[in-house]
Amino acid sequence: MTNSDFFEMAIKSAEKAYAPYSNFKVGAVLLTDDGQIFTGCNIENASYSMTICAERTAVFKAVSSGFKNFKAIAVAGGIDGDFSKPCIPCGACLQVLSEFCDNDFMIVLSDGVYRLSDFLPKMFSKENLK
Numbered sequence: 001m002t003n004s005d006f007f008e009m010a011i012k013s014a015e016k017a018y019a020p021y022s023n024f025k026v027g028a029v030l031l032t033d034d035g036q037i038f039t040g041c042n043i044e045n046a047s048y049s050m051t052i053c054a055e056r057t058a059v060f061k062a063v064s065s066g067f068k069n070f071k072a073i074a075v076a077g078g079i080d081g082d083f084s085k086p087c088i089p090c091g092a093c094l095q096v097l098s099e100f101c102d103n104d105f106m107i108v109l110s111d112g113v114y115r116l117s118d119f120l121p122k123m124f125s126k127e128n129l130k
């Protein structure tokens with residue numbers, strides 16, 4: 001699977017987004033180390049703070065299915081079907097990803113491939129709790 005195919009899967013996942021308030025639809029596709037795929041979309045709520053992002057939806061689906069080792073995520077987000085601008089994961093999603101992923105974890109966006117450390121060079125982690 002090419003990065004372009006991976007990103008196209010994220011766009012497909014965005015079609016399932018529930019975003020009646022922002023109309024900003026996001027899709028994510030999470031790839032496990034052993035090749036499993038978990039998709040996610042953003043799910044908004046009338047009580048705005050209860051909204052969840054596509055990336056965390058995918059991570060929580062994977063972890064709740066017994067998978068904790070991840071290789072990459074593709075994220076596509078935009079309004080009115082325009083996914084051309086890079087949709088960088090928010091701080092909350094980066095923090096959740098950092099729980100399970102090392103700094104080399106790949107993040108595939110519309111404009112290229114990044115590493116987790118590109119967006120979150122330092123983070124609060126389980127090391128802080130020791």
Ligand SMILES: [Zn+2]
Pocket residue numbers: 053054055056089090091092093094
């Ligand atoms: Zn997020």
